[in-house]
Amino acid sequence: MLNSQLSNRAVSIILIVSLIVPAAISTAVNLYLDPFEIFSIDKRNPGVFLGGRGRDRYQHAGTLRQYKPKSVIVGNSYAANFLPSHLESILNWNKVFSITLDGSSLYEQNRVLNFGLKFSQMENVMWLVSPSLFSAPFDYIYPKLPFPEYLYNGNHFDDLKLYTTLPNKIYRYSLERTDKLKKIDKESQRVGSPVDPRDRSTEWYSIHHAEFGRANYVAARIFKKSKVSQQDISPLANTKPLPKTDFSTGILSQDRLLNVSQNFQHNLLPLVRDYPEVSFTLIVHPPFPLLLWQHLKATNSREYFDQLLTLRYLVKALSPYPNVNIFGFGLSAHAWDLGMYKDGTHYHPRVNADMLSKISENEDTLNKSNILQYLLQFDAAVTQYQPNQKPHGT
């Protein structure tokens, strides 16, 4: 029987089935699991959002499709600790969701936000960008985490690509979702009130909270050393004099100007311009430690000034757009305190809360008329910074 010849028809049918069945079963299982809610809201565990490195890139596609936010928080991990419920209570925004992407470029943030603006009736966007993001080519995608651009092109057929994969990966995400729900429930019981799942979508403080309060460690990270002693964190007075620049007339280096202008033209301007009814709260200068800036100025002054001149470029280029409010928190009181940082750039959620408070009071705004003074003040603070010093007025 094993040796009897099979008809061509039988062979064809069996081979076609063998080509179709594995893919069909895998896709069906994945569609049923749908941990990112790309195709429908998970009725078993609604409103649980997987965030963090890698998952965020898939999750936000589902969040934007199913939950249709009215307000969003955009950026990378520097913005991830802004809590949607805080924005709702402090800024009186409606239906806030976080769509930050850890480690992402402006291009990736643009794709996600663009998709959200197209398919939701948005009212507010809070977007935190750091000047260094503008130094990369405008279409740069962070190479270590795949960015599924097909999920943000509006083509529903393309969405299937996510689930034409072996079910083990999707099943793992599905289990993570269940775990996350259990953690949220546990936390709610511990604090005695329900925890908003949106507040646990992208935030990373709950995982890294033990890494704060280590000023020497942060300094070591800034200096790129394995450890530093107190005398390493020396005031700039002990090093060679730093170059001066005139922020009013100084210009971006040629390469930097190309990338800054292209990033602006491709990734920022189209959204601001095409959605005049949406209010954009743009934080262009996050509150990084002053020591970080001081070290940068001492070791690479050209880069230092390019980053600050990028701020000037952005503020001036966005000035014609009344739907954009720009904020700069480089002179935040926290910038003097290394204990508020996990490393050279990631700050405590208290810093986020203070930023929100300032935004609600319309403080620390940047515009055409004050940007120069801001840069001069900031540069002076960087130059004069000494460890364990408190900012003026405190």
Place this chain on the structure above:
Amino acid sequence: MLFYSFEFLYLFLPVVLIGYYLATYYGHTQLAVAYLVLCSLFFYGWWQYQYVVLLIISILFNYICGMRLREKPNRLLLIAAVVANLGAIAYFKYAGFLVFNLNQVSGSSLPIPNIVLPLAISFFTFQQIAWLHDNYTGNIASNETGFTKYCLFVVFFPQLIAGPIVHHSEMMPQFSENRRTKFNSTAFSAGLVIFIIGLAKKVGIADNLAPIANHTFDLALQPNQIISTAEAWMGSLAYTMQLYFDFSGYADMAIGIALLFNIRLPLNFNSPYKSLSISDFWRRWHMTLSRFLRDYVYIQLGGNRKGTARRYQALLATMILGGLWHGASWTFVLWGTLHGVYLVINHVWSKYSKRRIFPAIAWLITFIGVVIAWVFFRAETFSSALIILESMFLFEANTKVFDADGIKSLCFIFGTILVCVFLPNTQQLMSKKVSPLSIYNEETPVSRIAILSKLNTISLNWNIVGLCYVVALAMASILLLLDTTTVNEFIYFQF
């Protein structure tokens, strides 16, 4: 759409097949051919919609010129048409290269144009040049006319993007034979099997060799990197095998898909790594390109009709052009030149030496020569190629490669070499079905069994046991595809 993408396998191909056979079922052969043309243009447009217009213009231009040449052979018209075709390739493919080199040589600073290369331009242009030439010489049969058939000959999607480079005489008559357009269950089932074998070669073997090869060649680009002898050999051997499995896998998929439509494409590979000489290698590797170069370049340059010296010059020139055809880079030119030199040496040896080399030694010399040339083919720069070759032949120790992953990679590479050298190729496996189908061109060289001839007579049985092998291969390939997180394009797409 790649042949192994889900949109191709589960959307495009079924729709095209159903539409095609519906049209033929109701007797509308011309409609079926036209339908295939439109689907093929859609396939091409999926890659680069902006160049569909260029493709259509190329087809119209060459068809009109071809018909004129057929009515009234005019050498000037032929030259003008060929120059126009080559001019298009020169502009899209070589303009940047030419300007760059002009700047280097003359010290000028002309802006280097950044021109996007239309996909498959080298393939569809060469096919049409052959048609123009044969119209001029009167070597076109009466069943090779008809605009729709001509369009399908140029754009037929299984071979459009990366070959085989088909000849009008083997394609156009197929579109006019009524029996060909009808469903043929033997061809259909054979096509599925050949497609599955090609798919397995690509996703199972070639894609797994790529990271090993890329590691070495990327390392060679970094300044002050030391590449050990083991790494250099692993990388170059991995690329040697990757290129074969990738390209022959693609060719198998193309042949298999064409057979689903009961259309026969020519063979492109015939176990090239079993060759015992460079001449033999070029009768087995990218056979349709070799055929084109032989008929339309080598013979036109005089071939072997104008004396030995002229013959060797023609050989060298043909191989250099063959290298340049692959891409606008001196590394490709060097690769072609190397093969030209190899061929000349081979011919001189065959002519003047009475000695026969022991087959295993002949195989080793041929294989190593090919591997060395592939280093230039793959390397992005001349200097990185030299770094790898230097490491291959001047001992540089590094025990890191012999960790668990390194041993696995080594075993995998040697496994693929053993498969290539000892096991039957696709057409040998299919020999029980191939003969009735006669899917391969009569001119195809009969496969010479290099070593252990018995193994090469193994072929697939059309019974449950044989089917189980193929089903397992199909499912494994699909599972591997599902597990892929990045898309690996076919290597020859860049040409």
